[in-house]
Amino acid sequence: MKSRWVLFVPLAIMGLLFGAFIYRLTVPGETLIQSQWINKPMPLFDLPPATAGVAGLKSSQLADGKPRLVNVFASWCIPCRAEAPQLEALKAAGVPIDGIAIRDRPEDVAQFLNEVGNPFDRIGSDMQSSVQIALGSSGVPETFLIDGKGIIREQIQGVILQEQVPEIIAKLEAMK
Amino acid sequence: MIAELGLALLWIAAALACLSLVAGIIFLRGGPKDLASLVRPASVAQGVLTTAAFGLLIALFVRSDMSVELVARNSNSLKPMIFKVAGTWGNHEGSMLLWLMILSLSGALIAIFERRLREDTLVATLAAQAALSLGFFAFLIFSSNPFNRLPVAPPDGQGLNPLLQDIGLAFHPPTLYVGYVGLSVAFSFAVGALITREIGPAFARAMRPWVLGSWIFLTLGITAGSYWAYYELGWGGWWFWDPVENVSLIPWLAGAALLHSVAVTATRNALRAWTVMLAVIGFSMSMVGTFIVRSGLLTSVHSFAVDPERGTFLLALMAIYIGGALTLFALRAGTVAEGKKFALLSREGSLVINNLLLTTILALVLLGTLYPIVAEAMGEKISVGPPYYNKVAGPLALILCLVMVAGPLLAWRKDDGRKLRSRLPIAALAGAIVLVLLVIFGGHVGILPLLGMAVAGVVAVASLAPLWGRNLRRTPLPTWGMVIAHFGVAVCLAGMGAESAFIKEKLVAAAPGETVRVGDFDVLFKGVKPIAGPNYTAIEGTLVAMSGGKSHVMKPESRMFPGLMGTAPTETNEAALLTRPGGQLYVVLGQPVQGADGRADRYQLRLWWKPLVWWIWLGGGLIAFGAALSMLGRAQLLALWRARRARKEEGRWK
Numbered sequence: 124m125k126s127r128w129v130l131f132v133p134l135a136i137m138g139l140l141f142g143a144f145i146y147r148l149t150v151p152g153e154t155l156i157q158s159q160w161i162n163k164p165m166p167l168f169d170l171p172p173a174t175a176g177v178a179g180l181k182s183s184q185l186a187d188g189k190p191r192l193v194n195v196f197a198s199w200c201i202p203c204r205a206e207a208p209q210l211e212a213l214k215a216a217g218v219p220i221d222g223i224a225i226r227d228r229p230e231d232v233a234q235f236l237n238e239v240g241n242p243f244d245r246i247g248s249d250m251q252s253s254v255q256i257a258l259g260s261s262g263v264p265e266t267f268l269i270d271g272k273g274i275i276r277e278q279i280q281g282v283i284l285q286e287q288v289p290e291i292i293a294k295l296e297a298m299k
Numbered sequence: 300m301i302a303e304l305g306l307a308l309l310w311i312a313a314a315l316a317c318l319s320l321v322a323g324i325i326f327l328r329g330g331p332k333d334l335a336s337l338v339r340p341a342s343v344a345q346g347v348l349t350t351a352a353f354g355l356l357i358a359l360f361v362r363s364d365m366s367v368e369l370v371a372r373n374s375n376s377l378k379p380m381i382f383k384v385a386g387t388w389g390n391h392e393g394s395m396l397l398w399l400m401i402l403s404l405s406g407a408l409i410a411i412f413e414r415r416l417r418e419d420t421l422v423a424t425l426a427a428q429a430a431l432s433l434g435f436f437a438f439l440i441f442s443s444n445p446f447n448r449l450p451v452a453p454p455d456g457q458g459l460n461p462l463l464q465d466i467g468l469a470f471h472p473p474t475l476y477v478g479y480v481g482l483s484v485a486f487s488f489a490v491g492a493l494i495t496r497e498i499g500p501a502f503a504r505a506m507r508p509w510v511l512g513s514w515i516f517l518t519l520g521i522t523a524g525s526y527w528a529y530y531e532l533g534w535g536g537w538w539f540w541d542p543v544e545n546v547s548l549i550p551w552l553a554g555a556a557l558l559h560s561v562a563v564t565a566t567r568n569a570l571r572a573w574t575v576m577l578a579v580i581g582f583s584m585s586m587v588g589t590f591i592v593r594s595g596l597l598t599s600v601h602s603f604a605v606d607p608e609r610g611t612f613l614l615a616l617m618a619i620y621i622g623g624a625l626t627l628f629a630l631r632a633g634t635v636a637e638g639k640k641f642a643l644l645s646r647e648g649s650l651v652i653n654n655l656l657l658t659t660i661l662a663l664v665l666l667g668t669l670y671p672i673v674a675e676a677m678g679e680k681i682s683v684g685p686p687y688y689n690k691v692a693g694p695l696a697l698i699l700c701l702v703m704v705a706g707p708l709l710a711w712r713k714d715d716g717r718k719l720r721s722r723l724p725i726a727a728l729a730g731a732i733v734l735v736l737l738v739i740f741g742g743h744v745g746i747l748p749l750l751g752m753a754v755a756g757v758v759a760v761a762s763l764a765p766l767w768g769r770n771l772r773r774t775p776l777p778t779w780g781m782v783i784a785h786f787g788v789a790v791c792l793a794g795m796g797a798e799s800a801f802i803k804e805k806l807v808a809a810a811p812g813e814t815v816r817v818g819d820f821d822v823l824f825k826g827v828k829p830i831a832g833p834n835y836t837a838i839e840g841t842l843v844a845m846s847g848g849k850s851h852v853m854k855p856e857s858r859m860f861p862g863l864m865g866t867a868p869t870e871t872n873e874a875a876l877l878t879r880p881g882g883q884l885y886v887v888l889g890q891p892v893q894g895a896d897g898r899a900d901r902y903q904l905r906l907w908w909k910p911l912v913w914w915i916w917l918g919g920g921l922i923a924f925g926a927a928l929s930m931l932g933r934a935q936l937l938a939l940w941r942a943r944r945a946r947k948e949e950g951r952w953k
Contacts, residue, residue: 127629127633130628130629130630130632130633131629133576133579133580133625133628133629134622134625134626134628134629137583137621137622137625138622140587140669141614141617141618141622143669143672143673144590144614144672145614147672147675148610148611148614
């Protein structure tokens with residue numbers, strides 16, 4: 124005769140399964156899919172200056188102990204113009220911001236900075252979108268929150284809204 | 300009035316289910332004997348009333364009665380009639396009523412036909428079936444009422460998901476449901492037999508045609524669903540290992556295992572507890588599948604409405620039914636006397652291996668389907684795709700096929716392996732020839748398709764081996780059925796292997812007048828023209844496929860369904876298919892492509908040449924046909940019907 128407890132195994136398996144179902148019904152699935160780069164260091168890159176007078180950007184420069192923003196933008200991007208005041212506000216609050224200009228000409232970048240102001244400490248020129256692709260960024264503008272060790276903590280897709288500004292300042296403050 | 304009548308019928312049917320259940324319980328606890336005679340007619344009446352309610356729902360759809368919420372949300376007066384009718388089950392509430400109707404009808408059929416079981420076992424079975432339907436009546440009436448009226452009727456309805464507006468909707472859901480729910484009978488038989496401890500050949504023989512019948516429908520439903528997805532979704536795949544496909548495959552695997560173990564129990568009175576277990580598992584998996592698809596745990600074209608309340612309701616029902624049955628099993632199975640013994644090299648032995656392999660595959664598919672849900676509970680996001688299933692289930696399925704053809708060559712109880720030694724080498728030779736030919740001429744073929752086609756060669760020959768040396772006219776129908784079904788597996792396998800190994804794909808942007816070459820075909824793109832359907836507009840492409848001096852016109856469409864009553868417009872692709880003996884040419888018309896000059900004179904075209912692809916569904920059809928022959932051969936329904944008539948005649952003369 125087989126031992127009696129074996130006969131309860133199917134019931135136990137069912138119990139486990141239903142536990143998972145109940146969990147899933149009470150905690151609906153998270154539909155937001157985060158970037159694979161979150162909590163990983165910035166990919167390695169060394170971008171030349173995007174325009175005269177502003178330094179280029181190296182990934183090693185991002186790990187200088189200060190949390191910062193890296194803004195992926197382009198002069199040909201209309202929403203990036205709309206984002207400029209928010210970047211200015213962040214800059215005014217003492218947030219260091221670096222830029223990566225995507226598929227841009229130096230004279231256009233200069234013109235753009237002239238028109239909307241320059242919040243960037245450094246701007247790297249990503250002519251082939253190679254760094255953008257490596258970052259898992261799908262468009263412009265996008266903003267990455269980097270902690271002092273050069274590790275990506277958050278990716279913001281699209282324009283930073285006015286109400287997000289204090290939030291971002293607080294988050295960067297918390298990383299210090 | 301129709302809707303109110305429908306709802307009233309549902310309530311009365313639910314009351315009858317309640318009556319069957321209560322009368323059954325009192326009878327089984329030693330109550331008055333007369334109660335038993337109440338259960339049969341109550342079950343029949345419940346089946347009739349539920350069917351009538353479903354008929355009324357169809358009538359509401361046919362009349363486009365927009366004052367009924369379900370019709371307003373899922374139908375439209377402009378829809379062609381066939382989709383008005385089929386649209387009845389193209390939504391959550393209607394499909395649940397269909398489910399319930401089949402459940403009740405199954406109970407009615409047991410009540411009418413089943414005469415071989417002991418009366419108490421039969422009453423217990425019918426009571427179990429009534430308990431099942433009672434829960435789903437409650438689900439329908441309290442949380443998914445199909446007859447709900449709107450306070451104000453809208454001028455017209457929102458229409459049916461255009462992806463579902465296809466003739467496939469008329470066949471795929473009902474067949475699959477008959478299969479799914481037909482397994483409920485096996486479940487109820489198992490519960491009934493556990494309650495009265497009548498687990499033996501009589502119980503297995505009573506259950507067998509039901510298992511066969513529902514498995515036939517499951518096979519047909521899955522085959523039809525696969526073909527439907529193949530031509531309607533426009534991706535040209537026949538199996539995606541999508542969770543909803545898996546939850547239909549899991550009961551099918553359980554049914555296949557049960558089908559074979561029930562044969563052992565019926566013929567040899569062995570594997571008794573195992574057969575009962577599988578009978579419970581089969582319908583449990585149907586319910587789990589329905590739950591997963593309907594609760595919104597997974598999203599797809601099958602999840603009509605995401606509603607956590609319904610999910611909770613279904614989960615509670617399932618916990619009661621599956622938990623109850625498994626508890627009963629745990630308590631009673633220990634007292635089931637062990638069945639007859641047998642040697643490992645015997646028909647029973649091979650069927651045990653078959654069962655173990657089938658249940659292992661079942662467990663692996665279930666694991667893959669549920670793992671993302673469980674993993675997310677532990678904070679990790681994972682999706683499980685074809686690479687997992689192909690790797691874990693593929694090799695096991697191939698081994699299973701080999702065991703499948705060895706089994707019928709073995710005798711019951713104990714075998715000396717003589718037939719195996721004399722007949723299998725020829726089959727192995729066939730497989731080896733296929734393998735060698737493929738390696739020499741096939742070019743670069745993946746290992747799984749390669750082995751698949753070789754095994755198909757073995758199975759094709761070996762499945763016919765039981766017929767060798769027999770008088771074919773005297774061979775009993777069930778043997779023919781088995782041979783055809785097993786041969787169908789070979790056909791199916793060959794189709795899968797050839798399609799995966801030798802598929803040719805082309806994605807081009809072509810202007811009218813251009814010719815595209817795919818496989819052995821030169822396909823001339825003649826141009827496009829706008830056309831209007833009954834409830835959509837479309838761009839229809841005209842292509843001429845030329846091969847070997849013959850030309851065939853193909854007309855793929857890109858259809859646009861307008862958004863009705865505030866819903867979003869939808870586009871669907873109607874692929875054009877050209878079926879040739881060697882395979883199918885599959886053409887999809889895509890978006891117009893803008894050239895450098897800004898003119899959109901080119902169109903995206905996707906063309907596939909799929910060698911032997913239709914063998915997959917032919918194989919599925921053969922499997923179902925073989926199973927049907929086997930069922931007919933046992934001719935139990937017919938004999939039972941005659942016996943019933945005879946009894947009635949007798950009664951009249953007394």
